[in-house]
Each structure stands twice: as C-alpha cells, then as structure tokens.
Amino acid sequence: MTQRADYINSKAMLIDLKSIDEAGKDYNFDELSDETLGTFKDLIGDTPFKIELNIRPLGNTFQVHGAVNSEYNEVCSKCGYEIDLPLQNRINEILVIEKERPRNTQVSQSRQNFDTSAPSVTYINDSHFNLTEFLHEMMAAGMELYPQCKDTEVCESRRYKEPLITDEERPGHPGFAALKNLKVSKH
Secondary structure (H helix, E strand, O other), rough: OOOOHHHHHHOEEEHHHHOOEEEEEEEEEOOOOHOOOOHHHHHOOOOOOEEEEEEEOOEEEEEEEEEEEEEEEEEOOOOOOOOEEEEEEEEEEEEEEOOOOOOOOOOOOOOOOOOOOOOEEEOOOOOEHHHHHHHHHHHOOOOOOOOOOHHHHHHHHHOOOOOOOOOOOOOOOOOHHOOOOOOOOOO
C-alpha cells in the first residue's frame, strides 16, 4: 500500500449510511475542516476549496448529491506553461450496498446515453461508507485530462516562440553521429 493510501485510510471518515434518516444529512467541508485537513493536498495543494453534500436514502440505495469547488495548478497540454484552472465538479451518485460478487461474474457500469446529468452508480460492500476517499475521487474526477489555457491566442503565441537552439546546434540522436561523415558513391 502506498504512503498516500495509508494517509487516506488513517484519516478515513466512515459514515454508517443506515443511520441516515429519510430527510437525509448535509455535509459541508472547506480547507479549515478538521475532517479533511490535508486530504486533497496532492490534488490542489493549499488552495481553498468548498464541498457541499447531501446524502439521503432512496429505498435500498443512497443518493449522494452535491458539488466540489476549488482551483488547481496544472501544465497546459499544448504550450507547456503552468496554468490555474477552476475545479467545479457536480456530484450525482447512487450508492448501492451489495455483497461482494464471485470472481466469475461481470457487472457493466457503462452509460449508454452519455447523459451527464444522470447519476453514476457506485457499489459498496457494506453500509460503512468512506466519505474521505469518495470526496478525493470526486475531486480528481473533476480535473481535466488534457488541460489547456483558456486564452487560445496566448497559448498559441507561447507554443511558437523562437527555439533557444537552432537546427544546426541541435545534436540529434547520438546513433546517427556515425552516419554524418559517410560518403555514398553512385555505381
């Protein structure tokens, strides 16, 4: 187990879902909350964040509804410069308590209609839900896979700056150095 996983597990905020009444329960966290202190440091550093959640039972399942708001620092996938991006992830999740299935069974969790407003489904083994781990996953899921500058004109100007090394000074692959002085004659 990695050091990060040990840290999350040692700070696990376990919630007994079966103890939540029909009205549901609200959870609000920010960077000053003792429950989440340092939990998201690997994702957003020391940037302030705000998390609002509501968990309520829906028959034999539970709905988790809320939002994660913050900022994070990333490197633009086009120009390579560091940029600050907003992190605004809506949470709409259905938790299904289900005993572990045998290894030879398969469960498909794919969405066919790609409707982003539809809830996702998470299967858990018992009614004790690790909220800290869930929030960490939701925050990571809200980050862009290929971050880009919001101002495309600035990004393009950064991409095509004059190179610091000219083509003559560029050393190239060392394997081709032997071919540099090779003389080829025509027959």
